[in-house]
Structure formats: C-alpha cells, structure tokens
Amino acid sequence: MESCSPSPQLSLDLNVGLSPASPSQPPLASELEAKLSRMNEENKRLHEMLNMVIETNDKYMALRSKIVDSGNGFSPIKEPQNAAFPTKKRKINDTSTISINGSSSERTDAFLQKESPSCKSFQEEIKPKVTRIFLQCDPANPSLVVKDGYQWRKYGQKVTRDNPSPRAYFKCSFAPSCPVKKKVQRSAEDESVLIVTYDGKHNHGYPSTSWSENNFLSCYAGNNNAGSDVEIACREIQNQEFQTILIKQMTNFLIQDPSFTTALANAISEKFFENITDV
DNA sequence: CGTTTTTGACCAGCGC
C-alpha cells in the first residue's frame, strides 16, 4: 500500500536506492521490506484514524444520552419505520449511525434524510452498542460481503417483509467467544447503498492485515475498478480534499441534529450565566 | 478434509 504513505515522503522514498543508470532494474529486497514496513505503519495510522472517528461518535452518543437522561427537554425519537429496518415486530436496539461514502457527502446526507427522515443520522436515543453503517458499493455486485478487517461467518439469510433484498446475518469468527454479530442488507430505496448493522463489541483486538483493511477501504471508497481500487482508495484518504469532506460530513451530522445544537446552545448559555453570576 | 455458505426449519416476540 505504498500509495498510502504521505505523498511527499513517498515520492522521495521511491527514488532511494534506484540507480539512474539502470531504471529498469527490479527493486532490492531491502527496498521492498522498507516499503512493507511503511505500509504497515500507514495501516496502523489509518486504523487509528478509524478508531478516532468511532470514538468521537461514541463520545457524542454518551453526551447525548446524558443530556436526555438529565431531562433537558429532549425526547427520544423513535426509529423510523423504513424498509431496511422495520420496527413492527421487534424492538430495535438503540443505534448509532455512521455513514461512509467516498464520493459525495451531499448524496449521503440526502440518502440519510430519505432513509431515516426523523433520524437524520443521529436523532435517536442511542447507545454505542449497536452501530449502523451506510456503505456506498457497486449496485451490480449482489454480494453482501463487507470486508471491514474482521473475520465473519455467515449463519443466515432472510428476505424481510419490506425489502426485496435479502438480509445476511454474520457472526464474528475471529475469536470463538466473540459475541459480535452484523447484519448486511441493501437499502430498499437505493441498491447502491449497503446498510451494515453491527451488534455488540469485539472482545479481541483488531485483526489488522493490510489486505483486509485494503478491502474495507476499497469498499469505503466505492470504487469499482478491482485492479486499482486499493490504490485509489488510499490516495483518496490521503487526499486533503477527501479529509475535508469527511470533516465537513461529520460537522454536518452534528449541525443537522437539532438536539445537538440545542444542547450546545444550552451548554454555552449555562456557561455564560455561570460567568455572569460569578462576577 | 476442514471451513464456509446456503437454505429450510424452527423458535420467540409482538400485535390483534
């Protein structure tokens, strides 16, 4: 995953050790090892970034539930009755929702508003135990396999009432005692969107391999060119524009959540009044 | 031959 290295450093490193007189000479083993170690470092870095995003999300969820618990005038909003997650029969666990889209933030926002009109990404009474992720994937590919770095064993598939696309059920098979399950289903409204619901928490470390992470990233970037998707995805993540979009998208989630903005306003005004009363 | 996937059957929760 050489393209995942920070680009200025990469362009320098690639020329190290290459003799100008023999440009066609194959790279030395030491160079390959160096590249491999750089790739591993980059994988770690990306994984840390992913964890940071998840952590930030969890912190927000915890903050929100505290605000709701304290009776600040926020009422939990029920899960919308949408096609992918009907609520008629089963109690749906509180979920956090993360949308991952490599191409367009507007598209994801529009989808979320369409898919979950009342939730608009974070408007639910939420515990971090269940996480829902929206993935942009190739609609022509019928596979419900989402490579996210963990090992999953499929144990069931079911066509649900309100969605013609089957829902696949997976258990984490990396550790025999790991209780984590996930459900994968295409959105009834947009077949290019996979809805992945993670249930539970892994009781083992992240089985980090460059291959699995690369595959997750290739799906993450929503790119269909199998041969070069990893490189393109890595380039996209390194791309400042991509990171800007990611930050914008996270900011939009928070801004669009009226509960969050109200809570923020309350917190600011509280602090403001504290200062006034202190004087 | 071990692992994974498929798929029909079964179970449990919920509304009526």
Add this chain to the structure above:
DNA sequence: GCGCTGGTCAAAAACG
C-alpha cells in the same frame, strides 16, 4: 391463542 415476522440453528452443499 393465533398468525406474522425477524432471528437463529443445523444439515447439506460448495469451496479451497
């Protein structure tokens, strides 16, 4: 209690 539905089980098939 009954029927509907989502979730899980487990045997058979497929795969590497």
